[in-house]
Amino acid sequence: MATETSVEISDSALADEARPLAERLAGDKAASRLAAQDPTLWGPDAESEASIRLSWTTLHESSRPLLAEIDALRAELHSEGLDRIVLAGMGGSSLAPEVITATAGVPLVVLDTTDPGQVADALAGDLDRTVLVVSSKSGTTVETDSHRRVFERAFSENGIDPVTRIIVVTDPGSPMQKAAEEAGYRKVFTADPNVGGRYSALTAFGLVPAGLAGADIATLLDDAAAAFGSLREDSENNPAVRLAAALGAAHARSAEKVVFADTGSGVKGLPDWAEQLIAESTGKNGTGLLPVVTEGARAAGFADAGDDATTVAIGPADEAARISVDGPLGGQFLLWEFATALAGRLLGIDPFDQPDVEAAKKAARALLDGAGGGPAATPATVDGSIEVHPSGDWLSAGVGTVAEALRAFLATAPGSGYLSVQAYLDRLDDASAAVLRPELARRTGLQTTFGWGPRFLHSTGQYHKGGHQNGVFLQITGTAEEDLEVPGRPYTLGELQRAQALGDGQVLAEHNRPVLRLHLNDRAAGLVELVKAVQGLHQDQAQEGEA
Template sequence: MTSVVTAGGISVTIRGPVVEESEAVLDRLVSDGVPGSLASRNAKLWGPDAAPLAARRLGWLGLPETSRSLAARLAGPAAEARAAGLDRIVLAGAGGSAVAAEAICRTAGAALTVLDTTDPHEVSRVLAAGLDRTLVVVTGESLEAESLRRIFGRAFSEAGLSGADLARRFVVVAEAGSAMERAAHEVGHHFVQSEPDVDGRFGALGARALVPAALAGVDVNALLDEASRLAGALRQPYDNPALALGAVLGSSALSRRDKLVIADHGSGLAGFAAWAEQLVAGSLGKQGKGLLPVPVEDVASPGFELTDELRRVILGRRPDEPGPGREAGVSVTGPLGAQFLLWEYAAAVAARVIGVDPFDEPDVRDSRESTAALLRSEEGTAPTVVSRPPVLVSGPVEVHAPEELLKGAGTLTDAMETLLEAVPEHGYLAVLAYLDRSGEAGAADLRSLLAGRGAKLRKRPAPVTFGWGPRHLHATGQYHKGGPRNGAFLQITGAVTADVPVPGRPYTLGELQLAQAFGDLRVLRSLGRPAVRLHLRDRSEGLAHLTEALA
């Protein structure tokens, strides 16, 4: 059985048992008048408790039109940047908007350096290359963005810039009346107001994502045109691909198929799966419920095999999969702007189906507060982070874990296999790497290695996800702490050889990064999650050693 729903340049194809499973949910959504209510921004769709916050978070529905004023608002900063030869755009931010900006620029082939990290190696490399041509876009008021703003300010000053020349090296995107706006006006930074009724998770078409993309040379109006073509279909009860996808996501979360495996197969949307991951995990993973997104490398990767716990989504054309049951799944095609709106709408619909508030982040603050507690110290002193001795040392890799979890494992391979076996029934393993996302990109290969080894160890292989820290704190972090309690975690940290002080703060980036890692690990363990931390005494050698142990 196959159902194809097409409108506004988007096509959602649903095959096999998924059609019947989602049909009852779709009929209920239609009978409840959800398409019209959501298009009319009815804040009560997610219940009375969620209504006050939802009333302040539904502006994303109008972004395909309201964001068109950005081009005019950016005319001045863009002209100044061109005249000064500032053709290297660096985004200092965090959350869904930063991931969206990266996907926009990668898909368009535009150069944008995204720094949503506290890794000193990654930041040092960006500081060392082309600072004379750099314009920094600061979005939001996250700890990462504020630290990077201070670091770049000092770097520009040390390069001889001062006064207006230094101030104009920054474009600040924040809400009106915020501390960021006041600071920007005080020192003369360019300021662009962001939408007060849009958060980062649902803000792919908002100012915090589009301003850096536009300054990098992307035609953002073309992106908005793509979204506008779909927007007209969102009120429709039928022939509404976003509603159909929302019914699929919602019905999957209610069933035992609560792992959403996402593979790209020729979509041309570079980086989109990472954005979809943060949206789905953050909007649905709470109150012990949710849908775990698992982006994999491609349709042939370990972890994409069909099991009774997985719902598979393919971005792009669907490969030929003969055989009974193999056709079960969903494929989505369409341009990037429309895809952003499609998935935001579908996530909001799925949240109603499973009974959660898509805009709340009740568990994200736990890691933030845990990090803040580690950073609190007497003025002028570094944060207090106490590391216990490792339970196992294998070459350049230290293994930190409760002894009862490792069960006497004597080698790194044994330790990793013990962790895979500790994944709860119907659970998953998340790899969280607090490393250099560019210089140590090969760490992402650990996902497929662990998935492949887990398939050999367990009768029911556990899905394996991979996230960069601290990016994942703003993405899947909500699901890891608020979703179903069936996750196990492998955190990876690395030695710092060249640290970066944070001006005006009593800590360096390396200390901040470690505080974020320890803070998150402390929360996960307090929730009873199996968690192992690997510390690489030498990053390059450590990754090679770990890869060899899993190969």
């Protein structure tokens, strides 16, 4: 892994186009003003929100006192034989800890799902060794609250006092802080409230679960501190200025999709974290940068990148990448945060709000207010184990197979658009669903993203509604073998998962975006059938509607 944080622009044309943008940022003293937490950088409309969202620039210093507190708690837990850490969190509360622990090679069970099977698997672990970290900035996150309720019951049913096994991370004054202190939970960590969730990697939200799991979080802060010196410089050579300018120039040439692949960085899963940061920060007002996280190394990752994409290597510079970003994890966290905020200035948007996220939550809540998450939908057709549920009127009558429905659906995508695959399934047991992303990208020629629901709702969900309106959305839902009650709530996890899928689909349809939901009545068989249907597609068929 590289010891210094760096940005290389291999595409000479892109470098030339980025240069005046970098000069503008340097001349405006944007980097130093950002480091000094100047809320006026993004214009008067953004100033109110920015004024309470910029403390992340100095977390490499302000988070230092947490280290001893986390180390002491970890030692205390280990002395009691408690060494299995389960994290209940969504979005910024889970993505950074997952990257930190994966890179460090230490185990952390991450629950960022409402899939009953995946939650049941977490419950099936050794509860005698388990501590649950409940992490929510607002203190009202429905998924996280559901996990807490399910684990509280499981602890009690196994003769374990839940209050000794639950640790909370939240903002000061949140409903969760009050409830946790009243319940007497083992420990409550409060994070800096002037840091938004997607910029919170180096706050208690990132450090507490990762540190308890055994990651070296002190070095993480050291690496961020080492990067800070260059990131605050008003220079065209500032890595964040170079990266922001390159992304801004690429967006101006309509290459707004940012395709990530790893070229030997030694950092595991960073694009998944960057996906939320970039999409949720920039995807609004009909503009933005859409991250496309690919599988494996450079050769596979960049194979399907077209003219509407900017290829970004995470790791050593690579001739196949237009941009290469390298450095240790702590430095990369801070680099991408600086660059994303500066890119927001170039795009003319507020990088700290998320105006379109709440719509899907409201729609899901409305469905949950109905019996069992709302009435069962009637499929347009059933093919083997798969029900076909289209939105809108783009599917002709008489379509009888999944393959035919896919062809009709993909024909609605503009040539410069993108395809979003959204799997409301078990991220572990149904992991094979992820093969759909490269298969569809290869056959359609569309930039194709893949997200696990409802996890992506706290990430790319903002871009889907607020960014460039050229996406088409393939939802995959599935019948769970067994459901789980949510204690104290009038719904099960399965009903919540279904309501989240239908609610988001409803909001997308209201934005006049095509949505195709494929429901797998038998998940294992249905996934096999779906992959076969996708493998039968051809690029010319998928692009019939382009003209």
